[in-house]
Structures are given as structure tokens and as C-alpha cells.
Amino acid sequence: MTKGRRPPRRLLARPSIEVAPWLLGKVLAAGGRSGRIVEVEAYAGGDDPASHAHRGRTARNALMFERAGLLYVHFTYGMHWCANVVTGPVGEAQAVLIRALAPLTGLDAMREARPAARRDRELCSGPARLCQALGIDGAFAGVDLLVADAPVQLIDDGTPPPVEPGMSTRVGISRATERPWRWFVVGDPNLSA
DNA sequence: CTTTGGATCGTCT
């Protein structure tokens, strides 16, 4: 298992555009597997036309309005799961999409879960890929990432976020495409793009 | 290496 501390919830209760770059370097762990976060995107609820919560609360996006530190998992393109960390104050639909991890532990289990990955750099290099690699699906929606022994956990092992993260526009969206709300560890081989 | 098109279904209009 990866050693480290659970980040304080107050740091996750900030706006998603502040939490997103701060999440770079943190560790996401599930099913005995773990990886370091190297790519994220911020989504900002009502003010963000690209967010699932842009048109208000629905059954699908309800978790985004809950407290920071919960896991929001959504199903997309008819076949893929994506994992988000809920941020911001309760009642504001803020979240950070985890887009890529650098695999840390449980590599054998990841390779078994993702036979399509021909290299280890392809295990977690995409939002749906990392869910597949860690075994995260809709059954994990609402998990509190900051609770010890939770089935999915967010861990701070002391690795600081990069001083100068890469920044770009978000991937795969059709609205609010100009907002530079994607952050990544420059040069990491596990990036999605 | 890059480009292209198919897969597949829950959610909201």
C-alpha cells in the first residue's frame, strides 16, 4: 500500500480551478492499485457550460453538489466511466476530472484489467483508462475519498504539485472550449494527449 | 508515427 496522509477536507472545499492544479502529485488508490495524478481538468457547475451541472441539479449530477472529497463517477459514450473529485462548498457543483495517472503500485492487476494497453504508459493515460485500470465504476459513486479504508482513496504522500504545471484548454468538450482549465505535469509519459 | 470511423447507452430535450 501507498503510505501517506489524507489531505484536509478544507483544501478540497476550494473552487475547482484552485484544487485542480493542487491535485497534481497526489495519489489515487483503489483495489490494491495506485497511481500519481499527472493530469486534471476543472469543472465549475452553473457558470460552466461544459459542466454536467450547467443546467442545474439532476439525478445524474446530484453528487457534484455534495461535500468536497466525495467521488463523482459518470458514465459516458455508452461504455466508459470517468472519475471526478467533488470540490467547493456544499451546494455548488464543482468538480475536478482525473484525466491521467502515473502507475505506482498494483501494476500486474492494472495490466490484467486493461489487456488493450500495450505499454505501461497506456494503463492510466486517460480518464476512462484509469478507471478501468483501478477497477472504478458506478458502484463507487459517492465514496468519501478522505476516509481511511474507503474503497477509493486520495492520498498525499508528500510529493508537492509542480511549481509550473502545464496548462491548456479542456479535452473532449464542445462548449466553453476556450477556458484553460486543464493542468498536467509537463513531460510526464502518462499524459492522455 | 497519424488519421479515421465504429462501438454503445444513459440522460436530457
Next chain:
DNA sequence: GACGATCCAAAGG
């Protein structure tokens, strides 16, 4: 009835 916060295999350079 349309559209995704995507991935993959196949085909071409």
C-alpha cells in the same frame, strides 16, 4: 431523438 468530460482497431505514411 440527439449527444456525449472516450477508447480502440485498422489502415496509411
